[in-house]
Amino acid sequence: MQQSELPKPSGSxxxxxxxxxxxxxxxxxxxxxxxxxxxxxxxxxxxxILKDRKKNKEEE
Structure with missing residues (x-):
């Protein structure tokens, strides 16, 4: 039984x-x-939201 197509290399x-x-x-x-x-x-x-809360806490 012959293959009609060459197998592609697995790394390609x-x-x-x-x-x-x-x-x-x-x-x-x-x-x-x-x-x-x-x-x-x-x-x-x-x-x-967390970033905004952290920024607001630092400002207070």
Whole structure:
């Protein structure tokens, strides 16, 4: 049994993705991506609030 294509070296980062593969990925995992974005937003806002509180305490 012969291979029709030479195997790519495992260390190469030359994988190419079609735009349709990205849209499939987003369609299948949109809920996880949305949750991740919300978590990142909460963490950033919380860090900002803590920074503001610390700044206000130093001013008093």
């Amino acid at each position: 980062n030359s994988e190419s993705y079609k735009p349709s593969e990205f849209s499939e990925f987003f369609q299948e995992n949109w809920i996880y991506l949305a949750i991740l974005i919300v978590i990142i937003y909460i963490v950033v806002m919380y860090a900002k």
